[in-house]
Amino acid sequence: MERTRTPVVSGWFTGPDAEGGFRLLGTRCSACTSVFFPREDAYCRNPHCPGGGELAEVPLSPRGRVWSYTDGRYRPPAPYVSDPDVPWEPYTLVAVELEAERMVVLGQAAPGVTPADLAVGMEVEAVAGVLGEDAGTTWLTWQFKPVEGDR
Secondary structure, three states: OOOEEEEOOOOOEOOOOOOOOOOEEEEEEOOOOOEEOOOOOOOOOOOOOOOOOOEEEEEOOOEEEEEEEEEEOOOOOOOOOOOOOOOOOOEEEEEEEEOOOOOEEEEEEOOOOOHHHOOOOOEEEEEEEEEEEOOOEEEEEEEEEEOOOOO
8 A cells, every 4th residue: 555645734845855855945025034934824924024025935944053952751742643552752852043044943853863962053954754654644744863974
């Protein structure tokens, strides 16, 4: 049976096989040049924007630097989807300051990356990751992993 690879949130990132590689997608206001992630399609969220600008989709920097990190050692409450019959596996959360945008994006670390593998200022890159799977669907999200040679 072939699995469908589906983004957890449509329009927030490209597919892992996209031209130019995996990228988070944001929007940029043409009036004030502010960049937003998650994307904003209705209005500019910058309170100092002069207004009148268009919001255009932009790929965000594929790399950034670790701003902060921690580990998740508890099962989050609803509405997070988690099978209570499966043992809880801790995961690593990473706050990353994207290179060009100078904005901080939060995400899980790639499988196998623990807090012991990270350091503030370390270069990481956004990659496609699996959030979960069911009978015929693999739910994709973004994750961060250290850039080779920066560990």
